[in-house]
Amino acid sequence: MDAKRKFNGNGVANGHSKKPSKISRTYDDDDDMGGGFESELAAFEAMDDLDQTQLLGEGPENQQTSERWSRAPPPQLNPAEDRLIFQQLDVENYVGQPLPGMPGAQLGPVPVVRMFGVTMEGNSVCCHVHGFCPYFYIVAPSNFEERHCAELHEALGKKVIADMRSNKDNVQEAVLAVELVQRLNIHGYQGDAKQTYIKITVTLPRFVAAASRLLKTTIIMSSFDFQDCRAFENNIDFDIRFMVDTQVVGCNWIELPPGVWRLRGRNSKPAPESRCQLEVDVAYDQFISHEPEGEWSKVAPLRILSFDIECAGRKGIFPEAKVDPVIQIANMVIRQGETEPFIRNVFTLKECAPIIGSQVLCFAQETQLLDKWGAFVREVDPDILTGYNINNFDVPYLLNRAAHLKVKNFEYLGRIKNIRSVIKEQVLQSKQMGRRENQYVNFEGRVPFDLFFVLLRDYKLRSYTLNAVSYHFLQEQKEDVHHSIITDLQNGDEQTRRRLAMYCLKDAYLPLRLLGKLMAIVNYMEMARVTGVPLESLLTRGQQIKVLSQLLRKAKTRGFIMPSYTSSGSDEQYEGATVIEPKRGYYADPISTLDFASLYPSIMMAHNLCYTTLLLPGAKDKLGLSDDQVERTPANNLFVKAELRRGLLPEILESLLAARKRAKNDLKVEQDPFKRQVLDGRQLALKISANSVYGFTGAQVGKLPCLEISGSVTAYGRTMIELTKNEVESHYTRANGYENDAFVIYGDTDSVMVNFGVKTLERSMELGREAADLVSSKFVRPIKLEFEKVYYPYLLINKKRYAGLYFTKPDKYDKMDCKGIETVRRDNSPLVANLMNSCLQKLLIERDPDGAVDYAKQVIADLLCNRIDISQLVITKELAKTDYAAKQAHVELAAKMKKRDAGTAPKLGDRVPYVICAAAKNTPAYQKAEDPLYVLENSVPIDANYYLEQQLSKPLLRIFEPILGDKAESVLLKGEHTRTRTVVTSKVGGLAGFMTKKASCIGCKSLMPKGYEDRALCPHCEPKMSELYQKELAAKRGLEETFSRLWTECQRCQGSLHEEVICSNRDCPIFYMRQKVRMDLSTQQGRVQRFGLPEW
C-alpha cells in the first residue's frame, strides 16, 4: 500500500498540464552537447496523473493503475458481424485441446498456433489458430500403393506412441493421415513427371522427427523397407511450416472476416488465456493473410518498452542475482512512429528525489520494486522489449533476482497468463557472426528486440559499449559510472540516488533514440515481410531461415518438395570470387569503376541456376536432352534452360528485385517521412535478401547446400570480369581513336577499375558510361554493367585493399572510400586508425604525398619520444573467458589486475583496455600488457617498438609502398626521425626497487654536488637560472591549460557543477588524458618548486 500512495503522490507532483503539449525542440540530433539530460527530460511534455481504477473482468495480475500506462479499451466486437484486423508480430505454437467445430484432429492433444498482434487502434490481440497439423514426406517404396496406406498409418502410429518415453498428455493418436501424393524433388531436374511420395501427417510437431527416425531405423511394415526412403521436409519448423502453408509472412496483417471467428470473454469456453485485450479463435483455413503491399504495408502503433536496470554490486564481483539487489529500473515506452516516449519512469529502491519530466516510483523493499515492475510490464503490455544487452543481462538478472527473493508472479512477463518467462541458453552459429552463446527468455507474444544484437549484426564498430555506440551514431558522450561507485550512490541519500536514476533513465532512453536513428524496427519488420519469417527469428537466427522460408513458399506453389539434408560438414571447396591481379600504385588520374548491379542474383537469373534446373551426372542422357536445352557453366555443371523449366531461385530473385524496384520508385514519390522510412527499409531488406540466396546454396552446414549452384555462380562471375577486361582493353585503344590505351588495373567480385588514361573527371565519367553500355550488351539479360563512380586519385594497395576519393559527379567528391585498410579494425590501437586516416586524407584529398610521409614520420618520432597520448595506444579486448588455450594479453592482465585490486578489476564479459609496455628482451607479448591507468600512474614505459613494428609498420608500408616503392621501409621506419628516443623510468617493477633517487640538476641533469642537493641547479647552471626556470614554467603552463580544459569538460558533460566527476567511461577520448595531465602537472609543479617559491 505504501508503494501505491507513492504512485499517487508523484502523480500529482508531475501532472496537471492543461496546456497543449509541447514537443521539445531541443531534441534534434546534435543540438544538445551538454545542456544535460536533466533539462532534456524536463522539457518533455508533462505527464498525466495516475488514477487507480481497476479494470473489471480481468484476472488479478492485470491491473489497470494508470490511464497512461494501459492501452485504450478495445471496441465492442461481435464476431458474427464484425471483422477483426490486426498486424501479427509473433507466431508460435502450443499443444492444446481441440476446439469443437475446428478442423484437424478431434482427439487431444493437438497443436494450436498462436498469433499475437496489434490492431491499428492499438489494441492487443491474441489469435488461436486451430486445425493445422504437421506433416512430412517420404519417397514411396516401389510397389507401395494406396491400399497400403492404412496399414502404414496404423503401424507407424503404434510405433510412435510406443516410442514415447512417457505419455502424460495421454496421446492416443500420433499419426493422423497417410496418403500418397505426387510431387517433384526440388533437387535436380528429372523432367516434369511427378513421383509418388507418402505424405504422413502427424498430430504433434514432435512426432515428425520421431516418425521419420522410426521409419529409417525400425521395421514398420514387414512388406516394405523404408530404410532407404529419403525423407522430405521433415526438418521444417512447425511455425515456418504453418506460415508457408497459410501464406502468412512476418509482421503482415491478418483479417478475420465476420462469422468465422469466436471471441473469448469472461465466461467463454475455452476461457481467455492471454493478457491481450482481444483473444479469439479461428480455423487455419478461414482467415485472410494480407500480402504486405499497398495499404497493407502500414505499421500498427506498436508499444516499444526500453528499460535498463542498475544493481548494487560488491566490489570486484560482477553482480550476482543471488546476492546483489536490483536498485533501479528505468523505463521508456514509445509508440512506433512517434518521436518521443509517452511513458518515462524509474523504479527505485529507497527514496529518490523527483525528476522533472519523469515519474519516480520509490519502494522501500526490493520485492515490492520487482513486483510492481512486473505489474507495470503487464499493464503497459508492450509488443517489443528493447534495451542494451537486455537479453544477456537485464532480463536474466531480473528473473533470477525475483526467483531468489521469491517475488510471487514476477516471472509472468509474457502475454500468456500461465506461462512463466524462463531463461534458456541458446547457441547461435552463423557465418556472419561466428559462434555466440546467448541467453534467451521467452515472452509469449512480446518480441525481445535487443539493440545490442542489432548493432552486432548490422554494424562493424570498434567498440560496442553503449557509450561508444551513442558517440558513434549520435555524437554524444555518455557519462559512465563504474560499478564500484553505484553502490555508494545507492547508499547515499535521495539526491545521490536521483543522480543514479538520471544515468539509468538515460540508458533506457538511448536505445530508443538509436533504434529510431537507425530505423531498426522498420527495417527489420520489412525484412520479416519480405522473407516471410517472424520478426524475432531475424535476431535469433541466421540468414538461412530467410531463404528457406522463401524457397518453401515458391516450391509449394509449383509442387516441389525439399529433401532433408544432414550436414556432412564436408570441406569441399569451390573456387571463390576472383580478382584481376591488381596493378598496384598511386593513380593521380581518374579511375572509372564499372559495377555489375546485383551480380550474383543476376547471374542466377540469367543462367537459370536453381536446384530444380540442375542436371545431376547422367541425367542429361537419361532424359535424352539435347545440347541446346542445357547450359554448361564455367564450373562444368549442367543446368537446363529456362525454356524447359524456369528455376525457383531465379523466380524468387526476380520477385525480390522487382519488389525492390517498386519500393525504390515508391520511395521517389513518397513525401511522408515515416512512410519513406518504411520504403527505404524495404528496399534495403530486399537487396540483402536477394544477396543471401547465393549464400544459402553455398552454406555447407545449411538446410540444402548445392555447390553446383554456388560454384557456377562464382565461375560465371570470374569469366564475366575477365570478359569485361578484354572488351574494355580491346575497344578503348589509341588504334580505335581514343586518347589512350585503357587498362583494367583491378577487378574484384563485381567491379572493374579502368584507367582510361584521361585527365579529367568529366571525360572519365563519359567513357565509363559508354563502356558500361558496351559491355552490358555482350551479356545475357538481366546482367548489367553499370558505371557508378570515379576514383580520383586512387591508391591501389593490394587485393581488396584500396582507397580513393569517390566521385559520382564531377564538381565535388562524395567521400573518401577505403577498403580493407586499418581504419576500423578493432584489435588495433586508435593510433593506427587515426594515422592511416590522416595519411590517406593527405594523400587523397590534399594530394600531398610528401606531406603524408612527413606526417607519418612525425607521428613515429612522437611515438618513440613518448609524446603520444596514451588513449591512442589502448587496445581493447573482451574478456570472454579466462581459460583460453593460448595465453592472451588481456586475460593475463585481468588476472594481474585482480591481484592488485579486486574491486575495479575487469570481470568476465568486461572489455579490457590495455597498452603494451616495455619489458626485458624476449618477454612474450602477452606478459607485456598493462592497465593504461596503472601505466600512467607509475610512469611505466610504453613499448614503442611494439607499436611501431607490430601495429604501425605493416599498414603504413602498405599504403606508402605504392608511392615510395621499395624504399618505403627505409624512409619511414629507419630514417633520422627514429634516432631520438625518450624512455621514462618506471616507478615499479624491474629495477625500480633498487634505485635510489638522487637529486640532479634540472638544467644539465648532472648529479648535484654536495651542499646543492635541495637546489634546482648545479653551480654550473646557476647563471642560467632565469632561462631554465622559464622553460619549466612554460611546460607547466601548457599542462595547466590542458588540465583546466579537460576537467571542466567532464564537469560540463556530467551536467552538474557541484558534484564530483565520477565518470569512468574509458571509451571517451579524454579519459586517460585527464588522468595523465594530473600526474604530469604534479610532477612539473615539483620541478618548478625546486626553484623555490616566488617570495618577495
Added chain:
Amino acid sequence: MAKRLSCAYENLSSSYLLTTTDYQKQFCHLYTHRLAEMTRLLTPLALKEWGTQVPIMKLCELRGEQNVQCIIIGTIYKHQAHKPSILRDISEENQLAPQPQRQNYSEPEDKLILEDELQRVRLQGGEFLESHKLATGIVCAVKGDTDSEGFFNVEKILFLESGPQKPLTVKRNSKLILISGLDQLQSHNFVDALNMFQYWLSGCFDNKSEAQSQVRLIVAGNSVRSSAMAHVPTLQVARHQANANDTVQAISQLDSWFASWAKAIHVDVMPGAYDPANFMLPQQPFHKCMFPLAAQLSSFQSVTNPYICRLDSALVVGTAGQNITDLLRSTALDSSLEALRCTLKWGHVAPTAPDTLACYPYISSDPFIMKECPHVYFAGNCEKFETDLHVGSGGKRTRLVCLPSFSKTQSVAVIDLATLDCRQIKFSVETE
C-alpha cells in the same frame, strides 16, 4: 628614491598565493564553496530585499511541484553550443581542419540553467533576465515560480554586489599609476614612449610636484608578450614550446626598466595571460631570478594576478584582464567596462573560472569572491581606455578602470586616491 608622499601600503593578496598545490582535485569543490559562501552572504540580502513572505528554498524541496513562489540561490550554468570544447577539438573529424576559435560564442539560443547544491532548473525570464549578459559561474538569488514545463520563471534576480565598503579617508592627493601590456617583445615599436614615461615618472618634465604625489605603480600584466604563441594541435600531447631566446632577452630588458622605475617609485608587477608565469588564475608572482636587477630594490616586487592591496584606506583590486576577456567571449556584453562593472555587481572577480577561464582547483575556498567593495577596481590589457565611477547600493563608490595595453596606446592611467578621479596620460611620440 626621490622624495614622494608617504602612503601606508598593505598587500592583501595572500589568499592568492599558493604555497602547496594539489592537482588531484576537481573543480566541483570550488563551485561548491563558492555557492556555500555566496549563499551565506546573499541570504540576508535576499531577506532584506524581498522580505520573508516568499521562502528561500532548495530545488529538491520543490519536489517537482508547480506554481510555487520561492527564492532559489544557485550557480548559473550557461549552456552554449559553441563553447570551446577539448573533446570537439580532438575528435577525429576535426583533426585536420581545426575549427577556428570563435571570438564570441554567445548566441540567442544559449540556455540558462540554475544549479543549486543538488539540482538544476532551466531559467526563463524574457528580456528582463538579460540572459545574454549572464555567464556560467555567477551565484545569484532568483525569485519566481516553477511551471509545468520544468522552467523556473524568474521575476527578480539579486546579486551579491561585492560586500560592504570601508570609508575612504585618503586626504592627500596621492596618486596611483596603472600600466599594462608592456609587451617587451614588441618594444622596438614604442621604446621612445617608454623612455618618456620613465622621465615623467621621475619628474623630469618639470612635473616634480606631480611626480611627488605618485605613490605607486602597478604593472598589470603582459609585460613580456601580449598575444598567444602559435599553437599546433596534433595527435600528440601538447609539445613543450621551445622557450625562445627572445623571451629571455625581453625579460632582461624588462628587468632594467623595472630597476630604473623602482628607483623612482614603488613598483608592483603582476603577471598577465601571456607572460612566463603559470597559466591558471591566480597567477603567482614572477620568480626573483627573472629580475636580478630590480629584485635588489626593496621598492620593487612582483605580485599575484589578481592583486589586492590597500593604499592608505583605499582598497585597490585588479586583474591583468583575463576575467574580462573571457566574459566578453561568452556573453553579449558590449564593452570591457560593462564586463568589469558586471563582475563587481556579481560580487565575483572571475565567475567564468574554472569553466572557460583556467583556475586553480581550490578545495576549501574561493578567493575570487569580492567580500569587500574596492575603491579602485581595474582590469589590464583591455581594448581601449574606459573608466567610470560606479555608484553601488548604499552609495558605495568604485572607480572602474579598463586599462589599454601600453604597447598599443602608449598610455597609462593615473588615479587620485582621494577623489577617485582618473585620467589617461599618453606618451605617444608620433607627430600628429
